[in-house]
Amino acid sequence: MPKLSLAAQLDQAIQALLSHPDSVPPVESSLAPLVRIATDLRDLPREEFKARLKSDLERKASMATPAVTPFREGFHSLTPYLIVEGAAKLIDFLKQAFGAEEKFRVPKPDGSIMHAEVRIGGSVVELADANAQYPPRPTNLHLYVPDADSVYHRAIAAGATSTHEPVDQPYGDREAGIRDPGGNNWYIATHKAAGPGQFTPEGLRAVTIYLHPKGAVQLIDFLKRAFNAEEAARYESPEGAIVHARIRIGDSILEMGEAHGPYEPRPTGIHFYVADADAAYRQALAAGATSLTEPNDAPYGDRTAAVLDPQGNSWFLATPIKDVPLP
Amino acid sequence: MARGQPRSEAREEISADRLLIEAAQRDPRRFAELYEQNFDRVYAFSARRVRNREEAEDLTSEVFHQALANLPRFEWRGVPFVAWLYRMAANAIVDRWHSTSKEQIDPRRDAEDKAALAEVEQRASLFQLVASLPPDQRRVIIQRFVEQRSIREIAAELGRSEGAIKQLQFRAIENLRVRLGGAHA
Numbered sequence: 435m436p437k438l439s440l441a442a443q444l445d446q447a448i449q450a451l452l453s454h455p456d457s458v459p460p461v462e463s464s465l466a467p468l469v470r471i472a473t474d475l476r477d478l479p480r481e482e483f484k485a486r487l488k489s490d491l492e493r494k495a496s497m498a499t500p501a502v503t504p505f506r507e508g509f510h511s512l513t514p515y516l517i518v519e520g521a522a523k524l525i526d527f528l529k530q531a532f533g534a535e536e537k538f539r540v541p542k543p544d545g546s547i548m549h550a551e552v553r554i555g556g557s558v559v560e561l562a563d564a565n566a567q568y569p570p571r572p573t574n575l576h577l578y579v580p581d582a583d584s585v586y587h588r589a590i591a592a593g594a595t596s597t598h599e600p601v602d603q604p605y606g607d608r609e610a611g612i613r614d615p616g617g618n619n620w621y622i623a624t625h626k627a628a629g630p631g632q633f634t635p636e637g638l639r640a641v642t643i644y645l646h647p648k649g650a651v652q653l654i655d656f657l658k659r660a661f662n663a664e665e666a667a668r669y670e671s672p673e674g675a676i677v678h679a680r681i682r683i684g685d686s687i688l689e690m691g692e693a694h695g696p697y698e699p700r701p702t703g704i705h706f707y708v709a710d711a712d713a714a715y716r717q718a719l720a721a722g723a724t725s726l727t728e729p730n731d732a733p734y735g736d737r738t739a740a741v742l743d744p745q746g747n748s749w750f751l752a753t754p755i756k757d758v759p760l761p
Numbered sequence: 762m763a764r765g766q767p768r769s770e771a772r773e774e775i776s777a778d779r780l781l782i783e784a785a786q787r788d789p790r791r792f793a794e795l796y797e798q799n800f801d802r803v804y805a806f807s808a809r810r811v812r813n814r815e816e817a818e819d820l821t822s823e824v825f826h827q828a829l830a831n832l833p834r835f836e837w838r839g840v841p842f843v844a845w846l847y848r849m850a851a852n853a854i855v856d857r858w859h860s861t862s863k864e865q866i867d868p869r870r871d872a873e874d875k876a877a878l879a880e881v882e883q884r885a886s887l888f889q890l891v892a893s894l895p896p897d898q899r900r901v902i903i904q905r906f907v908e909q910r911s912i913r914e915i916a917a918e919l920g921r922s923e924g925a926i927k928q929l930q931f932r933a934i935e936n937l938r939v940r941l942g943g944a945h946a
Contacts, residue, residue, distance in 0.1 A: 441931035445912060452909060468934045474884050475906040477808035483818050484800055491796060491829055495789035556836055629848055630873045631840040639836055
């Protein structure tokens with residue numbers, strides 16, 4: 435019997451592969467790489483499917499409003515605004531401990547800092563020196579880093595006080611606590627259950643504000659009415675107190691847990707980029723907020739207003755209205 | 762991600778990835794480019810763990826619709842965009858676990874397993890290469906593997922001998938082997 439050509443032998447193997455998907459037929463060694471390719475080709479996608487899905491997605495995308503982000507570049511909906519005694523010292527600390535990058539600072543004639551912005555990971559933190567009008571308001575921040583242990587030790591070396599050493603928490607975080615030179619508490623964490631190369635739980639960024647209000651349930655209710663907040667997660671104690679909650683506001687998360695023991699309410703400043711500062715201001719007042727500043731055009735190009743929530747946090751509402759070059 | 766890829770190239774790919782994502786976040790119509798870049802990978806990833814073409818298509822469709830919807834919330838963390846898609850695909854497979862998985866292997870492990878991902882990456886390259894074959898070879902591959910037609914049917918449709926179709930099939934696969942750079946060898 436004449437020996438089959440290689441093309442015929444390959445086809446025999448392919449025929450076997452197609453009719454018995456789970457078996458790879460034996461072939462002579464020169465054909466083996468080709469049979470492996472043929473095996474993979476069985477999963478070749480249909481071109482019509484690829485084209486149809488693409489046009490479905492294009493139709494859907496064209497209906498979506500182009501994302502006109504009402505944020506200044508690099509910002510998200512929520513940004514912590516820290517008012518501290520010794521802002522310059524705190525900036526140095528954030529650089530040394532957390533690798534913060536200083537974006538800019540606006541000094542006052544007396545050398546104190548009127549406004550500064552630093553970037554930590556994908557988050558911006560704003561800060562300013564306290565003064566008579568704005569006394570210091572240290573708060574709590576949740577910081578996700580690739581290696582909580584080493585950042586904790588760097589923070590201590592840079593002058594922080596330890597509030598707790600790194601421990602493995604039952605919720606999958608390696609977590610430590612420090613107090614920075616400005617009096618802010620930082621929960622430094624690595625989310626070990628995150629995917630490859632990630633260390634932050636889904637939806638969170640490097641820095642998240644963590645509030646410990648007395649009456650978290652009421653605060654969440656207020657945030658829903660004032661700022662269209664949504665509950666992303668809520669864990670309650672058997673007594674019904676909120677142990678931990680994640681509240682989505684715009685594209686950001688605000689975390690909170692009911693005040694208890696050393697975790698006292700430390701109301702803070704929150705810079706909140708919204709699509710329409712005037713409308714957000716009115717909605718917040720209707721929900722029970724107190725006005726701090728009526729809507730006005732700030733010299734740095736934002737339409738701004740400020741309100742106080744029932745727990746004493748200041749919300750600086752802002753919508754960029756024109757581009758003003760940064761100093 | 763591909764095996765043996767030099768680091769600098771991987772970095773370039775990641776920064777190109779990032780620019781594309783940011784463009785699509787500003788204007789969702791740019792999502793088509795992310796789709797073109799990742800379709801074969803997501804499809805290859807899904808096809809490994811389901812029983813048939815319909816399920817692989819369903820999953821792929823679900824992943825891209827979900828990716829488009831969630832794109833504004835995607836935050837760049839230095840991990841390739843496709844890793845995010847793989848995770849979505851793995852979760853979607855787990856959701857349908859009982860009805861569709863080929864084996865009881867958690868597909869979420871695939872999304873983190875270098876060897877599994879290298880295999881997916883390689884299949885995705887193979888799928889892309891099919892498009893670059895000469896038209897007659899490409900037609901035979903598609904009819905044979907996607908439409909599952911017999912050599913006789915293909916020969917009849919193209920008005921050629923069965924031997925000629927087998928030759929075309931052989932040359933096409935040999936071509937793919939060469940273009941894959943021996944990765945399959």
